[in-house]
Amino acid sequence: MMRLSKLTDYAVVMMVHMGQVNDLSSGDVTFTTARLSEDTGVPQPTVAKVLKGLSRAGLLRSVRGAQGGYVVERTADEVSIAEIIQALDGPIALTACVDGADDSCNVENLCGMRGNWNRVNDAIQSALGQVTLADMALTPMEFPVPDVPARAHGQSPSTSRGA
Amino acid sequence: MMRLSKLTDYAVVMMVHMGQVNDLSSGDVTFTTARLSEDTGVPQPTVAKVLKGLSRAGLLRSVRGAQGGYVVERTADEVSIAEIIQALDGPIALTACVDGADDSCNVENLCGMRGNWNRVNDAIQSALGQVTLADMALTPMEFPVPDVPARAHGQSPSTSRGA
């Protein structure tokens, strides 16, 4: 559960990879699906599907025709993994009763916590939004650690049900 | 994407509900699946499935036989929604290459960010772990807001690729 789709996983891998290559060449490299397929081991048609999605979302620029391919223009630390997820899997919506979701929750009328899922959802989106591709490229040791702690779930922080 | 299963959603609803009823009766009420099905509108067999899961995970105590049912023993602010999610959907594992996951990521060998998904995953788990059933029962206004912000993804915090 709570699994993001394989396509999204691929997408992150590819974006990181492209960023790294870009860094080495210190220029905007144009990647063909064939090249990326080779680099990552993901079958070519699938690579195409992923990149199409990313380009539609504006995370990549596509260049058609011979000598064409995909170009990353934003640097790795300007792209969050949340953006990538949303590009391929649509808006992050934990439950059916979250704003972005299309169909509504079955128990909506009896459940007194409609709005609360939104908060939880936002928190997760925020956590995902904090992590950039640059972070993903780091060795685990230097990883920034997306902030979430602050209060273990036993204690009341300040905004809790104290009021 | 990023959707938690309906069963989990139900589970949270039921747990919140039971907690509330418990509060009113100021005692450990025993709930039958029939009762909960009526209260929530979820079909009885499905309720049973959900509660079985919760009881197996130790979030509920089951009482068999006539006059039996399920009893919540922990108070609402002692149960995080992360626990509920894990009870029904198994460990939270964003991608295949996260610790808890069984099968391994296809691109594992070429991808230089194995460990990093774990961090992201932990962050989410932490966010989910901060939110208790008591929080979910609150009206949205008083909701604690699980902490995640702290740094927008544009700036380098300290541990970024500065080194």
Next chain:
DNA sequence: CGAAACAGTACCAGCATGGTCCTATATCTA
């Protein structure tokens, strides 16, 4: 002993995922 209620498991339909393929279009090179 019989009714009530959970436990466990097997089963099945529907749907989403993800992988493939085909056609159209744009661009470069010869």
Next chain:
DNA sequence: TAGATATAGGACCATGCTGGTACTGTTTCG
């Protein structure tokens, strides 16, 4: 201009998972 290269866009299908159902066993109360 012709042809090769590469993406765009979509249709397509197989597989697996989700969630809902049913049935049988077991425990407890009366």
